[in-house]
Amino acid sequence: MRLSRYFLPILKENPKEAEIVSHRLMLRAGMIRQQSAGIYSWLPLGLRVLNKIQRIVEEEQHRAGAVQLLMPTVQSADLWRESGRYEAYGKEMLRITDRHERDMLFGPTNEEMITDIFRSSVRSYKDLPLNLYHIQWKFRDEVRPRFGVMRGREFLMKDAYSFDLDQEKAVESYNRMFVAYLRTYRRMGLTAIPMRAETGPIGGDLSHEFIVLAETGESAVYCHSDFLEKDIPGNDVDFDGDLSAIVADWTSNYAATEDVVDMAEFEASVPEDKRISARGIEVGQTFYFGTKYSEPMGATVTGPDGKDVPVHMGSYGVGVSRLLGAIIEASHDENGIIWPASVAPFHVGLVNLKPGDALTDPVCEDLYAKMEAAGIEVLYDDTDQRAGAKFAAMDVIGLPYQVIAGPRGLKDGLLEVKDRKTGEKEMLSAEATLNKLTAALTV
Template sequence: MKMSRFLVPTLKEAPSDAVAVSHKLALRAGLIHQEAAGIFSWLPLGIRVLKKIEQIVREEMDRAGAVEVLLPTIQKADLWRKSGRYDDYGAEMLRIKDRHDRDFLFGPTAEEVMTEIVGAHVNSYQQLPVILYNIQWKFRDEVRPRFGVLRSREFLMKDAYSYDLDEAGARESYNRMFVAYLNIFARLGLSVLPVRADPGPIGGDLSHEFMLLAKTGESMVYADDRALGLPAPGVPPEDRAELQALVDERLAPYAASDELHDASEYEARVEEGHRMEARGVEVGHIFFFGDKYSRSMDVKLDGPDGQPIALQSGSYGVGVSRLVAAIIEASHDEKGIIWPEAVAPFHVGIVNLAPDKEEVSALANKVYNALEGAGRQCLLDDRKIRAGGKFADMDLIGLPWQVVIGPRSVASGELELKNRASGETVSLGFHDLIARLTQGSAGN
């Protein structure tokens, strides 16, 4: 993509009401445009990052055995009345009426809708377990939306729901999703800590949040610091005991958010030199709530003995749009964003220092075409602006690699390659540069 034909509305300064680093940089790098408090449009760079995160989430859900569906954004109020949540959910729910004066709502979550689908289409216990997931825009009317897309009113969310015949099977599904979440965050380059958490209005007796440690976090996290930095677990084991042991390993010996923190237990179970207290941003939340929804909505199946059983369920949410901000919070410097390779809007930024000179533009286009042909996504800055502005914008938007091409490149045959994360700069010939960026350390 050529920058002269692409919308990248960078800003030198962030608006005064932007407080969080991720909010400031998302606005300055032209990822988002604010429409109202907590409501944003996603601009070309931002939507590319959003789609890449969404795809990683989708791949890990599929790998864990979940199946994708697409649910309506507008839900019937009667479903929520049936579950008992319509009045209990509170002012965060945006309630609306259609032209026939029927009650609807803009979905903040989808336990009721998904449970109704399972009740209508799962007819035998032999079809269980069922895990369905949905990637969709949600709306919660936050009292104080802030920090940009870290806490917005409208957001893109992946929510999954599991249905099992008994509690043992349901907890296995819960653990399978737990491992899938660890894999998602590892692929995004995030060091995330799973902690015990309050299930809140979702309900249930088992819940974990996945917390990214950041100064802008709204929750306090108390944990053993040795729980950070563990490698991704990979494909969840099929054996139930092995799966449970893997989950237990990632939770030991202590990790809790402030709602469930027990100071005496914390001091007893965590050695003084390993106690960690920090603020955290929730980037994922999972719940096991038993038959809370299936019983209230009368979703039952005949078990092996012919007796009707209310299904055991769990739900699993991850904020896809929130993860854009979370990655920025975790990966930036004073110049701008530093995108991990897996989610960068483009892999390589090519800076043409002299777009008016035919031989320089020819070389820049040659590099661009070679990299694009090898599957590397490139953003070619062919704008007729000063070099300083080009360098500043490239650092701000944070592409993993920058190639600088000017008259000296034509004369010497050497091109400058910069790694955005390390700042390392090397000079390479054309063929060596293409090889470097299409294999080995540049990734794929």
Template sequence: MRLSQFFLPTLKETPSEAQIVSHRLMLRAGMVRQLSAGIYSWLPLGYRVLKKIEQIVREEQDAIGCNELLMPTIQPAELWQESGRYEDYGLEMLRITDRHDRNILFGPTNEEVITDIFRKEVKSYKQVPQLLYHIQWKFRDEIRPRFGVMRGREFLMKDAYSFDIDYESSRHSYNKMFLAYCRTFSRLGVKAIPMVADTGPIGGDLSHEFIILAETGESEVFCDKTWLDKDLTGKGVDLNDRTNLEGWVQTTLADYAATDEKHEAENCPVSGDDLIATRGIEVGHIFHFGTKYSEPMGATVLGPDGKDVPVMMGSYGIGVSRLVGALIEASHDENGIVWPEEVAPFRVGLINLRTGDDACDAACEDIYGKLKNAKIDVLYDDRDMRAGGKFADMDLIGLPWQIVVGPKGLANGVVELKNRKTGERSEVTLEAALNQIGA
């Protein structure tokens, strides 16, 4: 993409309403713009990051045999009345009345809808287990939306749901999702620690939040410092081998980690310098809630003994839009964002220091073409403006690599290659630059 054709409204000054780093940088980098309190338009740069995160989440869900579907944003109140949550959920639920005076709502979550789908279509134990997920926009009417996309009212989430015949099978589904989450966050380039957590309005008997440690986080969290060096990629784990998978999950969770609601200082097995007490950003939450929804909503299957059995269920969420802010909180410097390569909106920023100079223009067109042919996302800054502004914008938006082309370098047969994460700059031949980037 040529920057002269790309909609990128960057800001030099920090907007006064932005209280945390991710909100400030997302506004300054032209990623989002606020439409109203807690509701944002995603501009091209931000939307590219959002879609890349969404795709990684999707790939890891698919890898454990989860089936993608798409459920509506608007839900009938009757389903929530049936489960008993319509009045219990609270003021965060946006309740609406349509022209026929029917009560409907903008879905804050989808347990009722997915249970309704399941009970209408699945009748036998031979049709379970089932793992279903969707990636959809949700709305929760936060009393005080703040911190940009980190605590907005409208947000994009991945929700998955498991349906099993018995407790043992249901826990296996929970463990499969636990592994998928660990792999997802590892691919995104962040350390998300699974912590024992409160089940809240979702309910259930077992719950883990996946937390990125950050002083700007909204939650108080406590964990053993061993988590900082723990490998959460799940390499070599066979998700179809229940014993192998369960053993890995138990080993992983052997070290202490808990959210504030679950932390008991007097009973904590870790103390002194070994205990990290800080704040964290919740980016994922998984729940095992058994028959909480299946029993009141009649989601049963015919068991092997010929009797109806309420299915055991689990629910698993990842905050896709929230992750954009969380990644920035975890990876930035004084000049702007530093994107992990897997989610960067473009992998390479190509900077023409003298637009209009025949040699510079020709060299940049050649590089631009080669990067595109190699299927590498490149943002070519072909604007006719001062070099300082180009450098500032490129550092601000945080692309992993910069190739800088100027008349002096070309005269010596080199370009400048910059690694955004390390700040390392080197003058190399064009061929060497392309090889290092992987073109």
């Protein structure tokens, strides 16, 4: 993408309203724009990251056997009256009345609607296990939205819903999502620790919050430091096999949020030099809640014995839009964002220091074309801004590599290649630059 044809409104000043670094950097990097309290437009650079995060979530959900559909944002209140949550949900639910005076709402979650879809078409235990998920905009009318996309009102969430014949099978479904989550977050460069959690308005007996440690996290967390060293299940993990050993391994050490922590237990079970007491950001939560929705809503299947039984359900959320904030909180420096390559909006920023120059133009054009042809995503700064502004903008937006083409270096046929994370710079020929970046960025 040529910057001269792109829309990248970089802010030079730190926006006053932003209290935490991810919010500040997303505004400065021209990724988002607030439209109302807690409601954001995703500018082109932000949307690219959002889409990449979404793709990783989709790939791992698919790998774990979940099937994607898409439910609407606006729901009928009647469904929520069936489960008893319409009154219970309180002021966070955005309630709407349509032109025919029907009670509607902007969905904050979809347990009721997916249960309705299930009961309308699934009849037999032979169609189980079933795990249906979608990635859709939700709305929670937070009393005090803040921290940018970390606690917005309109937000993008992945929510999956599993249906099984009994608790034993439901726990197998739970384990598949648990393992998928470990893989999902790691692919974005994050270590998310599953912690015992309260079930809140979703309900149920078994629940984990997946927490990324960060100074600006919203809650205090307590866990064993071994979590930071644990291996993640690889590409070859068999989702048709028994995953209970992996889940047992990832839940054997103490980890709890402040809502449920038992300090005596924490101190008794974790040696002093292994205790982490920190702050954390919740990036996902898993629930097993049995027949809480299937019973009142009549979602039953005929079992092997010919009798109808309510299905056992779980739900599994990932905060897709919130993840941008979490990744930035975990990966930045004083100059801006440092994107892991897997979710970077572009892989390489190619900076032409003197557009119109007889040396820089042909080298940049040629390298730009060759990198794109090699599958490298390039943001090509072909604008006539001054060098300092170009460098600062590239650092703020945090692409993994910068390639700087200036008349001085090119007299010797050399470009400067900078690794955004380490800050290391080297002078390379155009060919060596292409080879290095192709090796680093493509499979």
